[in-house]
Amino acid sequence: MLTAAYRTRLQQLWQEGEAHDARHAARADKRLNITPDTGMFLYQLVRARKAMSLLEIGTSNGYSAVWLGLATQANKGRLRSVDHSAHKTALASAMLDSFGLQHTVSLLTGDAFGVLAGCDDESVDMLFLDADRSRYAGYWPEIARILTPRGIVVMDNAISHAEECADFRAAVLATHGYLAETYEIGKGQFVILKDL
Numbered sequence: 470m471l472t473a474a475y476r477t478r479l480q481q482l483w484q485e486g487e488a489h490d491a492r493h494a495a496r497a498d499k500r501l502n503i504t505p506d507t508g509m510f511l512y513q514l515v516r517a518r519k520a521m522s523l524l525e526i527g528t529s530n531g532y533s534a535v536w537l538g539l540a541t542q543a544n545k546g547r548l549r550s551v552d553h554s555a556h557k558t559a560l561a562s563a564m565l566d567s568f569g570l571q572h573t574v575s576l577l578t579g580d581a582f583g584v585l586a587g588c589d590d591e592s593v594d595m596l597f598l599d600a601d602r603s604r605y606a607g608y609w610p611e612i613a614r615i616l617t618p619r620g621i622v623v624m625d626n627a628i629s630h631a632e633e634c635a636d637f638r639a640a641v642l643a644t645h646g647y648l649a650e651t652y653e654i655g656k657g658q659f660v661i662l663k664d665l
């Protein structure tokens with residue numbers, strides 16, 4: 470559950486992440502966390518949808534996984550989160566443990582496409598996409614396959630990096646049975662509903 474103490478701590482962690490990123494020039498060394506209002510949006514969606522099976526693409530140090538994980542824990546569901554950086558997975562593991570989420574969130578070190586391809590059909594209630602934007606269009610057939618009916622996808626950076634996500638958005642909007650819209654939350658959230 471999202472207690473006031475957790476919200477205060479998440480605000481501090483976000484500020485620490487921003488300060489960390491300002492000190493590091495290389496993208497691979499940055500945290501690149503979602504904004505706190507994006508975290509709240511994700512929390513509300515997970516709870517309202519009563520999502521039980523969640524997948525995150527792009528763990529970094531676990532900041533967004535905490536927001537998703539607290540909502541998933543309240544639903545008594547499970548979140549899996551993948552990152553290809555073992556170093557970042559280790560940071561995320563410590564972060565999630567400190568929020569008591571070790572039994573709710575499973576961290577995977579590997580490539581996003583392999584994890585998507587390994588999921589069963591219609592097995593994921595909610596997917597959060599926050600990784601290698603130029604590859605999202607190639608992920609779309611797998612994402613559409615693994616989403617449950619009324620499943621939701623949230624893609625971060627829909628406004629901040631709109632050009633890089635253009636192929637993905639076009640592929641989604643051209644697919645029958647899906648509703649999608651961009652919302653001005655944080656860096657821009659492209660939300661897709663499998664309306665079947």
Ligand SMILES: C[S@@+](CC[C@H](N)C(=O)[O-])C[C@H]1O[C@@H](n2cnc3c(N)ncnc32)[C@H](O)[C@@H]1O
Nearest residue numbers: 501502503527529532533552553580581600601
């Ligand atoms: C923007 S950061 C994720 C931030 C995180 N969601 C948060 O808000 O705390 C993107 C992450 O995706 C990872 N990543 C990029 N391409 C990937 C891929 N193909 N497979 C797995 N992880 C990938 C990077 O290592 C990086 O940690």
